[in-house]
Amino acid sequence: MxxxxxxTAEAASILxxxxxxxxxxxxxxxxxxxxxxxxxxxxxxxxxxTGLTGVVEHAAGDLIAxxxxxxxxAELQSTLGFAGQQLALDSPFPNATVGGTVAxxxxxxxxxxxxxxxxxxxxxxxxxxxxxxxRAGGKVVKNVAGYDLAKLMTGSHGTLxxxxxxxxxLHPRVETSFVRKRGDFxxxxxxxxxxxxxxxxxxxxxxxxxxxxxxPKPEWWGRYxxxxxxxGVKLTAALSKVRGLLAxxxxxxxxxxxxxxxxxxxxxxQPDQIGDLRAAAHEAGGHAVVLTxxxxxxxxxxxxxxxxxRRVKAQFDPDDRxxxxxFVV
Amino acid sequence: MKALVEKLSGRLTKDQIITDPVELRTYECDxxxxxxxxxxxxVLPHNASETAFVVKACAEAGIPFxxxxxxxxxxxxxxxxxxxxxxxxxxxxxxxxxxxxxERAVVQPGVINLHVTRAAAAHGYYYAPDPxxxxxxxxxxxxxxxxxxxxxxxxxFTTNHVTGLEIVTPDGELVRLGGKxxxxxxxxxxxxxxxxxxxxxxATEVTVRLTPVPQAVSTLLAGFASTDEAxxxxxxxxxxxxxxxxxxxxxxxxxxxxxxxxxxxxPAGAGAVLIVELDGLIEAVEAEFAAVQRLCxxxxxxxxRVAADDAERALIWKGRKSAFAAVGRIxxxxxxxxxxxxxxxxxxxxxxxxxxxxxxxVRVANVFHAGDGNLHPLVLFDDSVPGQAAHAEEVSGAIxxxxxxxxxxxxxxxxxxxxxxxxxxxxxxxDDLDTMQMVRCAFDPAGLSNPGKVFPTPRLCGEVPGRHKxxxxxxxxxxxxxx
Ligand SMILES: Cc1cc2nc3c(=O)[nH]c(=O)nc-3n(C[C@H](O)[C@H](O)[C@H](O)COP(=O)(O)OP(=O)(O)OC[C@H]3O[C@@H](n4cnc5c(N)ncnc54)[C@H](O)[C@@H]3O)c2cc1C
Numbered sequence: 001m002x003x004x005x006x007x008t009a010e011a012a013s014i015l016x017x018x019x020x021x022x023x024x025x026x027x028x029x030x031x032x033x034x035x036x037x038x039x040x041x042x043x044x045x046x047x048x049x050t051g052l053t054g055v056v057e058h059a060a061g062d063l064i065a066x067x068x069x070x071x072x073x074a075e076l077q078s079t080l081g082f083a084g085q086q087l088a089l090d091s092p093f094p095n096a097t098v099g100g101t102v103a104x105x106x107x108x109x110x111x112x113x114x115x116x117x118x119x120x121x122x123x124x125x126x127x128x129x130x131x132x133x134x135r136a137g138g139k140v141v142k143n144v145a146g147y148d149l150a151k152l153m154t155g156s157h158g159t160l161x162x163x164x165x166x167x168x169x170l171h172p173r174v175e176t177s178f179v180r181k182r183g184d185f186x187x188x189x190x191x192x193x194x195x196x197x198x199x200x201x202x203x204x205x206x207x208x209x210x211x212x213x214x215x216p217k218p219e220w221w222g223r224y225x226x227x228x229x230x231x232g233v234k235l236t237a238a239l240s241k242v243r244g245l246l247a248x249x250x251x252x253x254x255x256x257x258x259x260x261x262x263x264x265x266x267x268x269x270q271p272d273q274i275g276d277l278r279a280a281a282h283e284a285g286g287h288a289v290v291l292t293x294x295x296x297x298x299x300x301x302x303x304x305x306x307x308x309x310r311r312v313k314a315q316f317d318p319d320d321r322x323x324x325x326x327f328v329v
Numbered sequence: 330m331k332a333l334v335e336k337l338s339g340r341l342t343k344d345q346i347i348t349d350p351v352e353l354r355t356y357e358c359d360x361x362x363x364x365x366x367x368x369x370x371x372v373l374p375h376n377a378s379e380t381a382f383v384v385k386a387c388a389e390a391g392i393p394f395x396x397x398x399x400x401x402x403x404x405x406x407x408x409x410x411x412x413x414x415x416x417x418x419x420x421x422x423x424x425x426x427x428x429x430x431x432e433r434a435v436v437q438p439g440v441i442n443l444h445v446t447r448a449a450a451a452h453g454y455y456y457a458p459d460p461x462x463x464x465x466x467x468x469x470x471x472x473x474x475x476x477x478x479x480x481x482x483x484x485x486f487t488t489n490h491v492t493g494l495e496i497v498t499p500d501g502e503l504v505r506l507g508g509k510x511x512x513x514x515x516x517x518x519x520x521x522x523x524x525x526x527x528x529x530x531x532a533t534e535v536t537v538r539l540t541p542v543p544q545a546v547s548t549l550l551a552g553f554a555s556t557d558e559a560x561x562x563x564x565x566x567x568x569x570x571x572x573x574x575x576x577x578x579x580x581x582x583x584x585x586x587x588x589x590x591x592x593x594x595x596p597a598g599a600g601a602v603l604i605v606e607l608d609g610l611i612e613a614v615e616a617e618f619a620a621v622q623r624l625c626x627x628x629x630x631x632x633x634r635v636a637a638d639d640a641e642r643a644l645i646w647k648g649r650k651s652a653f654a655a656v657g658r659i660x661x662x663x664x665x666x667x668x669x670x671x672x673x674x675x676x677x678x679x680x681x682x683x684x685x686x687x688x689x690x691v692r693v694a695n696v697f698h699a700g701d702g703n704l705h706p707l708v709l710f711d712d713s714v715p716g717q718a719a720h721a722e723e724v725s726g727a728i729x730x731x732x733x734x735x736x737x738x739x740x741x742x743x744x745x746x747x748x749x750x751x752x753x754x755x756x757x758x759x760d761d762l763d764t765m766q767m768v769r770c771a772f773d774p775a776g777l778s779n780p781g782k783v784f785p786t787p788r789l790c791g792e793v794p795g796r797h798k799x800x801x802x803x804x805x806x807x808x809x810x811x812x
Contacts (some may be wrong), residue, residue: 010776062672118517134764135758135761136757136764138738140670142741142742143669143737144474144524144738144741144742144744145749146762146765151517152518156516160516173570210613215364239427240431241431249541263511285510303514304505308498309518312771
């Protein structure tokens with residue numbers, strides 16, 4: 001079955017119904033990342049969020065916006081652009097919905113300056129797996145009343161409930177251009193500092209700098225390095241170990257691209273390289289997470305705190321009906 | 330409790346366990362002294378494994394425990410329980426690692442906020458979150474409260490600066506979350522733990538970001554006739570796309586108090602002053618600083634002082650930083666309120682607070698982080714006059730209602746603690762609070778970690794969320810199709 005609610009209340013009534021029937025539910029936005037995480041073990045109902053659209057509120061003077069989850073990120077950005085503002089998330093999937101972006105926690109090069117979803121989201125409305133609507137946070141940038149469920153929902157891959165509405169802090173738009181370099185790493189500067197490190201070619205480094213007049217955007221900027229048939233892997237490292245991790249990936253014949261300023265990189269790998277890549281990432285104080293599913297590949301490796309995560313999942317979704325088996329299993 | 334003391338004595342030394350009633354009383358309150366309870370027992374662990382041992386012992390005996398850092402909290406978060414154990418982090422004050430190349434510091438929870446900055450300063454770094462209490466408050470307390478400070482407008486709050494935690498769960502297990510690298514796999518339990526006010530366990534090690542000291546800092550003080558104009562200047566600065574490191578405002582009564590206390594020499598006759606600080610690269614700061622001065626003048630600033638050096642900058646900040654304590658000069662007692670509004674609602678809300686003050690005869694001094702709409706109204710009263718305390722409490726509550734009415738929050742940085750749990754239902758529905766407590770139940774099903782804080786009524790963790798029965802054929806209604 002498939003349902004496409006057009007309001008939070010309608011989504012709630014559908015999910016109450018699904019709960020009563022014991023249906024397994026998979027939430028889908030624009031469908032750009034349905035291949036991420038393990039495929040759900042069971043699916044009786046696909047809840048399509050693309051009917052939950054629109055900017056509920058854009059308070060330009062307060063630099064905040066409240067937006068329904070099915071709104072495409074690109075559409076939100078163009079609305080905000082009229083006021084010279086942006087949601088400072090340069091996700092690699094501009095066609096993705098806002099809710100999907102939050103649920104999967106994608107980020108781009110500018111995270112070096114603005115952080116990621118968790119740093120920008122200030123409030124959330126969810127529909128719990130039992131169909132109850134709940135809110136946390138609010139629409140002011142500073143707020144410590146109650147638990148920060150918006151962060152818990154960020155990166156939860158649709159396993160804890162439906163993200164129906166999000167509130168974000170915004171930033172002024174800035175005009176930028178790029179500085180490109182070959183041969184050495186350089187140092188941290190500007191809004192973003194990225195590397196393109198193919199296994200079998202020259203490494204290129206570039207910065208996104210405020211102001212016009214620099215080089216145009218490199219064609220690889222902010223794009224994942226993997227192609228069809230390759231695994232997409234997210235690699236993280238402590239900042240002092242980023243170069244070591246890049247060197248290790250090169251030795252393994254793995255192409256990498258990503259943020260030198262934050263130590264978050266993306267790699268294109270083959271299934272048999274994951275073990276070595278993961279060992280290199282651990283050595284560098286970070287992790288290797290396989291983003292795109294592949295049969296027989298351990299996507300996460302050891303996850304510290306997994307037991308607590310399972311307990312959180314069991315509270316929100318005691319019958320394991322929301323994308324069962326996808327994440328935190 | 331006796332059995333617990335015996336058990337703890339097996340591993341901890343005598344001076345780590347306090348049972349003497351006189352000594353116990355020194356822990357009876359935090360920075361919000363109107364709530365006082367002498368703890369049943371105080372324990373001072375030296376490290377994570379001792380903390381886990383104490384918590385496990387509490388869990389096994391079903392005895393509640395409360396963490397305490399420096400006890401500067403302003404919402405009664407560290408208020409002890411007579412039937413419980415107060416676990417104090419004052420013996421856990423080592424900076425475990427200063428990893429400058431990683432831009433991280435790994436610290437024990439009792440480490441004082443400012444000490445992190447002091448340790449990093451020689452390397453050109455600092456720890457950005459700067460609560461006014463930074464000379465005494467602990468990093469563990471900051472984590473629990475998600476503390477902010479004047480410079481959080483640009484740099485974010487504690488939660489944006491914690492990349493790793495080691496916690497003792499309420500059943501006494503040690504768990505590591507995150508580390509020096511970003512984006513650890515799985516749910517964001519760090520983001521969930523930060524700001525949970527000690528109700529999800531005890532942080533025993535914290536990995537924080539270190540921020541490079543900015544190349545340039547420029548600070549000005551602007552005098553305005555009223556808070557309306559100062560508020561308009563704040564909005565104009567933000568609207569111009571400038572993100573200052575800080576924008577702080579004080580009204581006439583707060584200025585009067587600060588003058589009386591520290592002679593900060595703020596512009597005479599000002600109805601409001603703004604402190605605006607910019608930092609960053611030299612060129613950008615210079616250009617934006619000129620724009621800020623212009624905007625202040627455009628909105629009616631009658632005097633602008635620019636700090637020529639660090640000494641003058643310190644003088645500008647002195648009045649602001651001493652404002653809370655200074656209010657003691659003009660009123661025997663006062664309540665420090667902490668509410669948030671959208672910053673564009675500032676003039677309207679300040680007018681309403683003024684009306685409230687006129688109507689009730691209760692004086693209110695306003696000091697606040699104007700840039701992010703975080704108000705700190707100081708509600709003045711005299712406890713020796715019968716009824717005044719209750720009256721002030723009412724006005725203080727009415728101010729929170731104003732914040733909620735304008736789409737804001739009942740706390741921006743001091744937390745809910747015991748003091749504001751009764752206001753939570755004004756901001757959140759029962760379902761909202763119930764959902765938050767599902768997290769509580771995941772971490773602490775027995776409800777032993779700082780019980781009675783944050784939530785007005787605890788959730789029974791065994792409960793399965795209510796299910797709605799009855800047919801509602803989605804297919805017939807056309808809402809769902811066969812997939
Ligand atoms: C003069 C003054 C000015 C202040 N200014 C500011 C300000 O500008 N911004 C701001 O945000 N706050 C401010 N505060 C409030 C207070 O300083 C902060 O909330 C601070 O973070 C508390 O730290 P603490 O070590 O004193 O914690 P405590 O008061 O000891 O405890 C606070 C809470 O944290 C919990 N806790 C403590 N340690 C741990 C741990 N290791 N693990 C889990 N939970 C723990 C406690 O149980 C309690 O709930 C101010 C207070 C004062 C007195």
